[in-house]
Amino acid sequence: MTTSLTASASGRVNLIGDHTDYTGGLVMPMALSATTTITGVKVSDAHWHLVSDDDPEPAQISLPVTDPAPIQPSWARYVAGVLAVFHERGIVVPGFSGTVQTSIPIGSGLSSSAALEVATARLVLDLIGNHHQPISATELARLCQRAEHIATGVPCGIMDQLSIIAGRPNTATLIDCHDLSIDHIDLPSEIEFSVRFIHHRTLADSAYAERVAQCQSIEKIIGPLRLARLQLLTAKGSALSEQLVRRARHVISENQRVRDFAQALQRGEFQQAGSLMVDSHWSLSQDYETSTPMMDQALKDCLSEPGVIGARMTGGGFGGCLVIMRYR
Ligand code: GLA
Numbered sequence: 460m461t462t463s464l465t466a467s468a469s470g471r472v473n474l475i476g477d478h479t480d481y482t483g484g485l486v487m488p489m490a491l492s493a494t495t496t497i498t499g500v501k502v503s504d505a506h507w508h509l510v511s512d513d514d515p516e517p518a519q520i521s522l523p524v525t526d527p528a529p530i531q532p533s534w535a536r537y538v539a540g541v542l543a544v545f546h547e548r549g550i551v552v553p554g555f556s557g558t559v560q561t562s563i564p565i566g567s568g569l570s571s572s573a574a575l576e577v578a579t580a581r582l583v584l585d586l587i588g589n590h591h592q593p594i595s596a597t598e599l600a601r602l603c604q605r606a607e608h609i610a611t612g613v614p615c616g617i618m619d620q621l622s623i624i625a626g627r628p629n630t631a632t633l634i635d636c637h638d639l640s641i642d643h644i645d646l647p648s649e650i651e652f653s654v655r656f657i658h659h660r661t662l663a664d665s666a667y668a669e670r671v672a673q674c675q676s677i678e679k680i681i682g683p684l685r686l687a688r689l690q691l692l693t694a695k696g697s698a699l700s701e702q703l704v705r706r707a708r709h710v711i712s713e714n715q716r717v718r719d720f721a722q723a724l725q726r727g728e729f730q731q732a733g734s735l736m737v738d739s740h741w742s743l744s745q746d747y748e749t750s751t752p753m754m755d756q757a758l759k760d761c762l763s764e765p766g767v768i769g770a771r772m773t774g775g776g777f778g779g780c781l782v783i784m785r786y787r
Contacts, residue, residue: 464555464585467496468577470563471570471622472654472782473773474631475739476717478747479710480616482674482684483637485717487644488618489652490626491563495574497582499557507542508556509535513565522552527610534559537572540610541579544602553586566659568772568779572611573619576603596624597639613664614671615775633721637685644721650729650768653783657757660778667775670706670747677707684710709746713739733769733784737762740771749776757781 469490476486497509505522511534518535523546527539538559545552559578563571580603584594594602600621607615617639622632625641633642646652678684681695689711696704716735723732740758744750754772758781761770766785773782 461500463498463500464557464582465496465498466578466582466585467494468574468581468623469494469626470574471619471626472652472780473618473622474652474782474784475720475736475771476618476713477739477743477772477774477776478670478749479685479713479717480618480634480636481614481671482678482710483635484685484710484714485633485635486618486622487631487633487717487721488622488626489631489646490623490628491569491654492628493562493564493569495559495561495563495571495578497557497559497578499555501586502554502556504554506554506556507538508554509538509559510557511559511561513561522546522554527606528612530610534565534572534575536610537575537606538579540606540608541576541583541603543609544606545580545583548602550583550587552583555582555586564656564780566779567656568660568774568776569654570619570623570774572607573603573623576606577620577623580606597621600624600639611664612668614668631721631724633717642721644724647724647727647729649727649787650784651787653785654773655757655761655781655783656779657772657781658751658753658778660775661751663775663777666749666777670749673703673706674710677703677710681707685714687711705746705748709742712742712746716742729768729784729786733767736769736771736782736784743772743776747776751778754778754781 470493471488473488507520509518516532524539524543530536530539565571603620631644720735768784770783
């Protein structure tokens with residue numbers, strides 16, 4: 460009898476700390492209940508055959524995968540990226556035939572792609588069983604991050620993959636993206652976070668890569684952003700263009716907001732935590748320029764609703780969702 464295998468991974472919403480991970484800064488995401496699940500059986504031929512509930516076109520991926528970027532349909536690149544990274548590491552992945560189902564809204568900044576990568580990697584580990592040594596959460600996250608780099612060419616940070624792997628229900632995951640240390644922070648019972656979809660992301664990939672490159676240019680001049688304080692910009696800012704000063708100001712102030720937000724939540728200072736979320740939004744919008752007029756308007760509308768304490772855009776930006784904090 461052929462045994463059916465299942466692997467899943469949840470989406471994530473970032474409460475605060477955006478565009479800080481790729482300079483080794485702080486982020487504070489939490490896992491969502493929405494998940495992606497892959498179910499199927501091992502097969503003897505050298506292919507992965509997958510059918511998705513969201514796409515009439517099936518994916519047929521030939522093994523071994525060396526270049527996932529041209530694979531069609533495009534969602535299958537994330538799967539192929541993971542298969543390629545296992546291949547790079549000398550691991551022979553068996554054939555598989557199955558289905559992909561997801562309740563994570565796609566292209567909304569809730570990490571549907573990272574969830575597909577993590578579900579695939581978990582499935583591969585299951586398929587190869589005890590032929591492989593145990594793999595730590597950070598190693599698995601790095602494997603999936605590399606899969607995304609080679610599948611899409613987007614130089615994403617580690618937040619999405621690591622928070623999905625290490626996240627716990629109803630708990631925020633405070634990650635230091637330099638040493639990858641994690642603090643699990645219980646969310647106070649008086650408040651709740653929700654997610655509101657505003658619009659699909661636009662131009663996200665090229666603008667994301669441009670922000671990563673800008674941070675690299677800044678660091679060549681002023682040193683690591685994760686260690687910098689705003690005073691450093693006063694001292695050394697004249698060596699940067701006006702635009703790079705704004706980019707640096709976002710990253711430096713956002714790292715501080717993550718620290719302050721975690722502390723405010725733990726102390727029950729919810730109004731303070733809410734204003735930090737709003738400050739984070741405007742910093743992303745004005746200094747980092749990863750918001751859109753529609754996202755900014757949606758934030759203003761949301762803040763006038765009864766019970767809302769704070770809100771901000773979440774994730775890579777250029778559209779996607781707001782994360783909203785309110786009293787229960
Ligand atoms: C995307 C990337 C993450 C992170 C966020 C912005 O989700 O995949 O690594 O950089 O954008 O915080």
